[in-house]
Amino acid sequence: MASIINASTTSGVVITGDTSGNLSLQTQAGANTITVPNTSGTMMVSGNMPAFSVYSNAQQTVNNGTFTKLSLQVKEFDTSSSFDNSTNYRFTPTVAGYYQINGAGQIATASQGLLVSIYKNGSEYKRGIWFGNVASIGNQSIVSTIVYLNGSTDYIELYMYQASGSNYLTNYGSNSTYLNGTLVRAA
Numbered sequence: 001m002a003s004i005i006n007a008s009t010t011s012g013v014v015i016t017g018d019t020s021g022n023l024s025l026q027t028q029a030g031a032n033t034i035t036v037p038n039t040s041g042t043m044m045v046s047g048n049m050p051a052f053s054v055y056s057n058a059q060q061t062v063n064n065g066t067f068t069k070l071s072l073q074v075k076e077f078d079t080s081s082s083f084d085n086s087t088n089y090r091f092t093p094t095v096a097g098y099y100q101i102n103g104a105g106q107i108a109t110a111s112q113g114l115l116v117s118i119y120k121n122g123s124e125y126k127r128g129i130w131f132g133n134v135a136s137i138g139n140q141s142i143v144s145t146i147v148y149l150n151g152s153t154d155y156i157e158l159y160m161y162q163a164s165g166s167n168y169l170t171n172y173g174s175n176s177t178y179l180n181g182t183l184v185r186a187a
Contacts, residue, residue, distance in 0.1 A: 050080035050093050053180035056172040062107065063167050067117065067124075067159045070105055070170065072179055089157060091179070096151030096187040103128075105160040106140035106176040107168045116141040119157040120149075140176065146184065156181070 014026045053076040062068045072089050082093045093099065105116040115129040128143030147156070158179045162168055170177050 049183040049186075050082055050095055050099075051180075051182035052078040052080075052083045052091060053178065054078070054083055054085055055174045055178035056170060056176070058172055059108065059169040060172075060177075061167050061169060062160050062162055064165055065161075065163050067161045069119075070158045070160055070177055070179075072158065072177070074174075076174065076180075088155075090155045091157075091181060092153075092155040093149050093183070094151055095183060096149065097183050098146055098148050098185045098187070099156075099181050100144070100146050100184050101156055101179070101181040102142070102144045103158040103179040104140055104142045104177060105158065106171040107160075107162065108171050109168050113163060114139045114141045115161045116143050117159045117161065118143050118145055118147070119159050120147060121154055122157075124159070125156075140171075148187070151187070 016026070054072040055074050055076065056070060056072050057074045058071070060068070060071055069089060072083075073085050075083060075085050078085075080094060083091045091101075101118055103116055103118055105114070107114055113130065115127055117124045117127045119125060125147060126143055126145040128141045130139050130141040141160070148154075149156070156179075160170065
C-alpha cells in the first residue's frame with residue numbers, strides 16, 4: 001500500500017488507510033487481510049450476494065418452430081426473493097452487477113435439434129444447442145453465460161426452441177429443465 005495515513009487496532013484488527021483512498025483491514029497476526037479499493041458502489045461479501053435456483057415441475061408444450069418461455073415454478077432457493085415463479089417466470093435482481101446464469105431444457109422425445117436460450121429483457125441474449133438423437137431420455141440443451149444486470153429493470157428468462165415438425169413436451173424436475181444464477185461481481 002502507499003503511505004499509511006492512520007492505523008488503529010480494535011479487537012485484534014488493524015485498520016489502515018493510504019493516500020489513494022484504499023482501506024485495509026488486517027488481523028494482528030497478519031494472517032488475513034481485506035483490501036477495500038477506492039471505488040464507488042456497493043461492496044458485496046460472501047454470504048450476501050443474490051443467488052437463485054428454480055426448475056419446472058410439470059410438462060410444457062414447446063410448439064414447432066417457436067421460441068417458448070419455460071415455466072419454472074419451483075424455487076430450490078432464492079436468497080433475494082428476485083425470481084417470480086408464479087406469473088412471469090423471470091429473475092429481476094435488485095443489486096446491479098455481473099451475474100453467472102445457467103439454464104437447461106429437456107424434451108421428453110428424441111429430436112435432431114433443440115436449443116435453449118437465455119433472454120435478457122425479452123430478447124435472446126445467449127444460446128445453447130443440442131444436435132443428436134437420444135431416444136431413451138430425450139434431449140437436453142444447456143446454456144451458460146455472464147451477463148450485466150442493472151439491479152432495477154433488467155430481467156432474465158429461459159426459452160426453448162425446436163424445429164422437428166411436431167410439438168414436443170418438456171421433461172421436468174431439478175435435473176431436466178432449470179435456471180440458476182448468482183452475482184459474481186457488483187457493479
